[in-house]
Amino acid sequence: MSSTPPPSDDKPRLQTLVDASRSDDVERRRAVVDALRAHWTSADEQARALLVGALGDGEWRVRRDALQLAVEWTTGPGGRPLESRLVEAVAQGENVGLRNAALEVLATRGAAVRELLEAALKEAGTRPAAKFFVEALGASRDRDAVPGLVPLVDIDDANLSAAAVGALAQLGGDEAIAALLGALETHDPFRKMAALDGLAQLGAQVPFEALAPLVDDRFVRRAAVPLLGRSGEPRAAELLADVLRASGSLATVERVATALVQLAGVVGDDAVAARLDDTSGRLRRLAAGGEPAGRRAAVHLLVLNRDEGSLGEIVALAAEDELLPQSLRALQRWGASAVPSLLGVAEASVGVQRARALELAAGLAVEAEASVREKLVRALRDAARAGDATVRATALRSFAPFVSAQELGWLVEATAEDEEIASAAVAALESFAAREPDPVRERLAQIDFDGPGARLAPVAARLRGDSILDDLQGGLSSQRPEHRAASVRALGLIPKPRAAEMVAFALIDEDALVRETAAHVLSSLRSEEGRALGVDALVAALGSEDDTLRATAAAALGDLGASATDEVVPALLTAARGSGPLTVAAALGALEQIAPSTLQELVDEALADPEAAVAERALGIAVGLGGDAVVGRLAVALGHPVWHVRVAAARWLGERREEGAREALLARLAQEDDASVRAAIEDSLEPLED
Amino acid sequence: MSLFDQGPTMSLEEFRLLRELVNETCGIRFESDAMFAMERRLRERLAALGLTSFRAYYQRLRYHPEAQAELENAVDVLTTNETYFFREAYQLEALEKSILPEMKERNERSKRLTVWSAGCSTGEEVYTIAMILLGTGAFAGWDLRVFGSDISRRVIQHARRGVYGESSFRAMQPRYSRYFSDAPGGKRIANEVKSICHFGQLNLLDHERSALIGTADVIFCRNVLIYFDDRSRERVVRTFHDRLVPGGYLLLGHSESLLHRATQFEIVHMDRDIVYRRPMTRTLFDEVDR
Numbered sequence: 001m002s003s004t005p006p007p008s009d010d011k012p013r014l015q016t017l018v019d020a021s022r023s024d025d026v027e028r029r030r031a032v033v034d035a036l037r038a039h040w041t042s043a044d045e046q047a048r049a050l051l052v053g054a055l056g057d058g059e060w061r062v063r064r065d066a067l068q069l070a071v072e073w074t075t076g077p078g079g080r081p082l083e084s085r086l087v088e089a090v091a092q093g094e095n096v097g098l099r100n101a102a103l104e105v106l107a108t109r110g111a112a113v114r115e116l117l118e119a120a121l122k123e124a125g126t127r128p129a130a131k132f133f134v135e136a137l138g139a140s141r142d143r144d145a146v147p148g149l150v151p152l153v154d155i156d157d158a159n160l161s162a163a164a165v166g167a168l169a170q171l172g173g174d175e176a177i178a179a180l181l182g183a184l185e186t187h188d189p190f191r192k193m194a195a196l197d198g199l200a201q202l203g204a205q206v207p208f209e210a211l212a213p214l215v216d217d218r219f220v221r222r223a224a225v226p227l228l229g230r231s232g233e234p235r236a237a238e239l240l241a242d243v244l245r246a247s248g249s250l251a252t253v254e255r256v257a258t259a260l261v262q263l264a265g266v267v268g269d270d271a272v273a274a275r276l277d278d279t280s281g282r283l284r285r286l287a288a289g290g291e292p293a294g295r296r297a298a299v300h301l302l303v304l305n306r307d308e309g310s311l312g313e314i315v316a317l318a319a320e321d322e323l324l325p326q327s328l329r330a331l332q333r334w335g336a337s338a339v340p341s342l343l344g345v346a347e348a349s350v351g352v353q354r355a356r357a358l359e360l361a362a363g364l365a366v367e368a369e370a371s372v373r374e375k376l377v378r379a380l381r382d383a384a385r386a387g388d389a390t391v392r393a394t395a396l397r398s399f400a401p402f403v404s405a406q407e408l409g410w411l412v413e414a415t416a417e418d419e420e421i422a423s424a425a426v427a428a429l430e431s432f433a434a435r436e437p438d439p440v441r442e443r444l445a446q447i448d449f450d451g452p453g454a455r456l457a458p459v460a461a462r463l464r465g466d467s468i469l470d471d472l473q474g475g476l477s478s479q480r481p482e483h484r485a486a487s488v489r490a491l492g493l494i495p496k497p498r499a500a501e502m503v504a505f506a507l508i509d510e511d512a513l514v515r516e517t518a519a520h521v522l523s524s525l526r527s528e529e530g531r532a533l534g535v536d537a538l539v540a541a542l543g544s545e546d547d548t549l550r551a552t553a554a555a556a557l558g559d560l561g562a563s564a565t566d567e568v569v570p571a572l573l574t575a576a577r578g579s580g581p582l583t584v585a586a587a588l589g590a591l592e593q594i595a596p597s598t599l600q601e602l603v604d605e606a607l608a609d610p611e612a613a614v615a616e617r618a619l620g621i622a623v624g625l626g627g628d629a630v631v632g633r634l635a636v637a638l639g640h641p642v643w644h645v646r647v648a649a650a651r652w653l654g655e656r657r658e659e660g661a662r663e664a665l666l667a668r669l670a671q672e673d674d675a676s677v678r679a680a681i682e683d684s685l686e687p688l689e690d
Numbered sequence: 691m692s693l694f695d696q697g698p699t700m701s702l703e704e705f706r707l708l709r710e711l712v713n714e715t716c717g718i719r720f721e722s723d724a725m726f727a728m729e730r731r732l733r734e735r736l737a738a739l740g741l742t743s744f745r746a747y748y749q750r751l752r753y754h755p756e757a758q759a760e761l762e763n764a765v766d767v768l769t770t771n772e773t774y775f776f777r778e779a780y781q782l783e784a785l786e787k788s789i790l791p792e793m794k795e796r797n798e799r800s801k802r803l804t805v806w807s808a809g810c811s812t813g814e815e816v817y818t819i820a821m822i823l824l825g826t827g828a829f830a831g832w833d834l835r836v837f838g839s840d841i842s843r844r845v846i847q848h849a850r851r852g853v854y855g856e857s858s859f860r861a862m863q864p865r866y867s868r869y870f871s872d873a874p875g876g877k878r879i880a881n882e883v884k885s886i887c888h889f890g891q892l893n894l895l896d897h898e899r900s901a902l903i904g905t906a907d908v909i910f911c912r913n914v915l916i917y918f919d920d921r922s923r924e925r926v927v928r929t930f931h932d933r934l935v936p937g938g939y940l941l942l943g944h945s946e947s948l949l950h951r952a953t954q955f956e957i958v959h960m961d962r963d964i965v966y967r968r969p970m971t972r973t974l975f976d977e978v979d980r
Binding site: 200290293296318320321322323324325327332350351352354356359360362363386387388389391392397398512516520548551552555581582586589612613616617620644647648651676 | 691692693694699700706707710711723726727730731738740745752755756759772848855856857858860875876
């Protein structure tokens with residue numbers, strides 16, 4: 001905004017603004033828009049003229065300010081005359097900035113300007129302006145505009161026809177799709193291509209028979225490929241693979257690979273894999289140098305094709321966390337045969353790539369023959385003991401199934417290192433202890449739990465039972481919170497009331513990690529007879545004055561599930577009223593888990609709560625409770641002052657597809673200013689409109 | 691957790707909620723095709739907290755008493771990227787051959803030079819800059835400071851430790867090897883270099899907190915802005931403008947450009963790079979946008 005807005009209590013003469021709008025100084029011209037906002041409405045004709053002038057200003061900042069004001073004014077008094085002026089601005093051909101700004105404002109008006117635009121389109125005939133009115137109708141998202149646009153698809157003017165196809169693709173619906181399918185019959189390749197793009201944009205299902213001949217047409221092939229991928233027709237795999245083999249450009253390879261992956265999702269991996277002969281070279285090129293989506297697709301196909309030479313590309317993508325879940329599943333089917341090559345990739349890589357290669361090799365080696373396993377164990381041991389922290393931690397985690405008694409010494413030493421390494425070493429030891437407890441019990445007998453040894457407390461607790469209680473006292477007094485938390489976790493493995501008493505003290509620990517761990521442990525700790533041992537401590541914590549402690553306790557009480565005792569529900573009901581927002585939200589969540597029938601009244605109060613934490617929690621609960629009241633409840637939340645609560649309410653309403661949902665969303669859309677919320681409402685309205 | 695472990699899966703709705711929350715927190719924008727990457731990286735956090743769904747994790751990030759701490763953990767796993775010494779050497783050459791000589795002349799009286807590496811990850815860039823400064827031999831007796839900041843607490847701790855494994859040395863220039871010695875887990879940066887480097891945790895969207903850095907002569911922010919949405923990017927660029935001395939330089943990554951944006955910076959063509967400079971004189975933006 002301008003730094004020099006006019007004083008709000010001193011309305012300038014309009015002529016002063018007219019003069020200022022001709023200034024060379026951008027900031028003076030921006031100040032004109034500010035003054036219009038402060039002192040006029042669109043009911044004033046001269047003010048409207050000035051605003052339209054500003055929409056065509058040569059400076060983008062003036063246009064941006066004017067555009068914001070024009071959007072406001074179109075909904076106010078005098079909005080309709082302003083819309084008419086904007087339509088005129090679209091028709092003029094001299095000032096492109098003005099035309100684009102006018103189109104942008106009109107697009108925000110949706111159905112309200114459809115008739116105006118249709119009249120302007122009719123009047124424009126085949127003049128260049130007609131194309132812009134067609135685009136504006138498409139942007140209006142009003143499907144009632146479809147019948148007026150359908151006849152334009154077949155007219156001779158190629159530009160206007162392409163614009164109509166584009167607008168229909170924006171509007172969607174059965175009638176628009178039928179018109180676009182009809183356009184595939186034309187001999188004009190441009191129109192055919194625009195129709196294909198439109199159908200792809202709408203997610204339409206096009207019959208295979210209509211698509212197959214288009215692949216031979218070099219010009220429209222590009223546009224037909226995504227629709228073939230979506231056709232769900234096994235024969236499409238052969239056609240697409242042919243295009244892939246014949247493609248020279250990376251862009252086409254990317255498009256075809258993406259379509260093949262999509263097709264595989266419907267017709268099955270095997271049906272696609274069977275057609276991929278002689279495609280590896282192109283796919284590898286894409287995997288190494290394409291855009292992320294193309295690389296993901298290429299790698300998936302290389303995995304399906306069992307192309308061992310591409311393991312480097314597969315690992316590289318895994319290192320970026322970009323490997324598709326279905327690619328991992330397909331890779332699992334390779335089994336142990338890939339392990340030697342993966343170890344080769346690991347040896348030639350550094351950092352995260354090396355870590356991923358080892359991780360994949362370990363994951364595939366379960367049924368490997370002895371010599372391969374031996375090679376893998378050696379590689380993992382070497383990587384776990386020296387080098388990059390990421391590689392070491394990954395190797396340690398992957399090492400877990402292969403640990404033997406002679407590895408215990410260095411593994412225990414690794415638990416004293418940095419957290420990442422230590423926790424991986426503990427996991428490896430834990431896994432080995434589950435298989436062979438005796439050597440681990442013996443090795444841990446002398447561990448001191450008030451130092452780094454505390455990390456091993458849970459492993460030791462599993463092996464030693466309640467004989468470890470006194471030793472854990474030292475761990476609870478450790479100076480480092482992660483050591484105290486580990487001791488608390490260890491206590492959680494001992495089904496004795498004394499363990500619960502010791503954990504209860506940790507609820508008032510100064511460190512959040514320790515408090516959290518204690519609350520979690522108290523909610524899960526059971527006696528040997530199955531009695532919940534932590535209830536008293538958690539209920540007592542619910543009476544604390546500390547909102548964070550109360551909220552932690554409330555959430556943990558919810559985790560008790562069926563083990564909750566009689567005193568828990570009244571305590572939570574009290575906490576759900578008259579507490580801080582965090583406690584209220586946590587108590588509501590806990591009640592939902594253990595006593596949902598108590599929530600009918602509370603949820604209405606909570607939805608009206610100005611605190612987002614409370615209202616959003618209540619939203620989820622309201623949906624879970626269901627019943628006739630749910631749409632009304634969600635509609636209340638649509639008016640919540642916090643934007644993301646409104647987003648959540650809009651999305652839930654979209655999913656409900658119940659009577660009243662559409663009306664509630666439309667009513668909110670009419671007054672909603674926030675862009676994220678508007679987008680969420682429009683998304684939710686889409687399926688409801690269908 | 692192995693790559694093959696099937697942890698909780700993320701629904702589109704959960705992805706949207708988490709994506710918006712992360713964007714709100716630190717300006718980083720996850721494109722719609724980044725769902726699987728986000729799912730895999732956050733699974734680690736779900737496992738650590740004993741949660742079984744991403745919805746529960748979202749609730750925790752929004753409303754839990756310890757939400758702020760967990761949000762930092764989430765941003766931590768979502769943003770960490772590998773880096774290495776002497777990355778994008780052509781730009782470092784521009785620093786050494788063009789910018790530093792100019793700074794030496796300009797700051798001759800104060801004998802003080804400050805460089806800020808914004809989004810420094812595990813610190814390789816900070817130490818690289820420090821090694822270049824020391825390696826020129828032109829700043830003996832000067833008050834040199836290289837400040838590194840990152841939103842991730844974990845990478846800052848790594849940077850402070852100053853010990854690096856082999857992957858950090860993939861583009862190392864041999865003449866600087868003298869600044870390293872062998873250490874358990876890799877090589878340790880020399881105290882001579884470390885002593886001029888300072889690290890801190892900073893969200894680049896936190897304009898006020900950025901002021902704690904003071905003013906800088908040069909700012910490096912490479913391969914960071916590409917992850918931001920437009921609005922956040924503009925905020926961060928404005929912060930850089932405010933933190934640079936007049937005539938100070940901003941160096942962005944090779945795929946990042948301010949060419950198509952209205953900014954307060956002027957473009958300077960160097961031998962092998964384009965860099966941005968805060969104008970020496972005050973501009974209209976200084977009057978209007980502050």
